[in-house]
Amino acid sequence: MSTVISGSEIAVGLGKQFEGSILNTHDNFILVESQKIQEICSHLKKSPKFNCVLLNAITAVDYVEFFELIYQMTSIVDNKTCVIKTRVFGREEPSVPSVVSVWKGADLQEREVFDLMGISFIGHPDLRRILLWEGFQGYPLRRDYLEPPLPYSWPHGG
């Protein structure tokens, strides 16, 4: 079985450099400041201690007061998984640094989060809607999303 690295272990591994940006540690995840996410991910990927070369998934959850972004990453060599969480506040223009420069695999996933949750990723090379069409109003996976009346929901006829 794989092991999920505990939050406190990740905190120790991240060291003094990121001490101030760790908000909370838990049995199987660590909560960090959103502005530092790119540097922390980069550190986890490059440091031989974690070696998290494979980004499994980026998940966004809407808790209404804030958005939670969950980054799951795996070390293929050690068969260990790290889970990093971060919280993004504000519903108008929430944004976090993009991790595309760390993993190319974040490209489509960040576009999907932007498309369905409306979180902007600063530094993403090509942040556009991906599953829905350009010009779609709103972000459907948000908890407060309401479908607009029919004539406006489809671009041509329908």
Next chain:
Amino acid sequence: MSLHTEPVVVNIGPHHPSTHGVFRMRVTFDGENVQDVEPVIGYLHRGTEKLAEERQYSQVITLTDRLDYVASMTNNQAYVLSCEKLIDIEVPDRGKYLRTIAAELQRVASHLVGVGFFLAELGGFGGTALMYCFRERERILDMFEMLCGARITVSFMRIGGVFQDAPEEFWPALRKFLDEMPGYADELNKLIFESEIVQARTKNVSVISADQAIDASLTGPILRASGVPWDIRAAQPYDAYDQVKFDVITAQGGDNFDRFWVRMLEVEQSLKIIEQCYRDIRSGPVRSTTSLLFRPSPGEAYVPIEAPKGELGFYLVSDGSIAPYRCKIRSPSFISLTLFKEMLVGWKLADIIVSLGSLDFNMGEVDR
């Protein structure tokens, strides 16, 4: 003297038979050479993640069938495993074995579809190879019909086990399949290996290096074809995979041929796994006594599985109500498209279609 040419933008799809459903590419050609390519997806987006938020946990199983519709069993499996982790229940042994058998049969079926279309897209074989593949897939679908009454949208797996025990006629049919399938696989191999078309058209085309593949989060046969021995069945076993022995298939080239060849070899390994499950399965209950309606305590669960196309997992967030608060689908096909441009730029029009076939993605899962 070279001929002056100008780039032309061509739309391929969404209604094109070789695009595996409703996939559209905006390709910039210079003559026949690909200069730029952009995948345009979303034509099959049904909002499965949103739909799941307003259904009870057990009702979401039928939605998962419609994700990767050529591999419904493994979709069911990924979802119920996450649910089981969320409410912390144990599945009876017979249930685990039945799931493993069903999932491996599904892997064979999915790989046959992938390989069949890949060969059909090479053009040289037209329908022959595809029909060979579909003939065997048909037998697997017949077995699924015995298990649960459905062929494609199976909904066979339930939270805590499987829908019901396999009927009596299932076991002789499985035995017959296990005896005959290696011969049919050989037949297919001969058809392919003796063909110059396959070798010439696919070797060293659209190469993905191991580093590129890992960096782009690719999983499944695509990653293994680039030489990375990463298989979740072996690394993080679920269901009965810790009870069986099998090899993780890898290839070194990372080209179209290797991606296709890894799938052919994985069919053999799947048969090996089914054989061991057939031998080891014991009688007993197939499902733990869990009610259909339950309220998990607030928390989160994610269990990745090795679906035929790569790592599939459902990230479930519970707020203590009867429906998932959030149900994120980590779909392998969607992420397989990350390296699409890098794979195709510099190759020719005819290679696009073949490379698409070698990725073996499914639009139901890409668009969700």
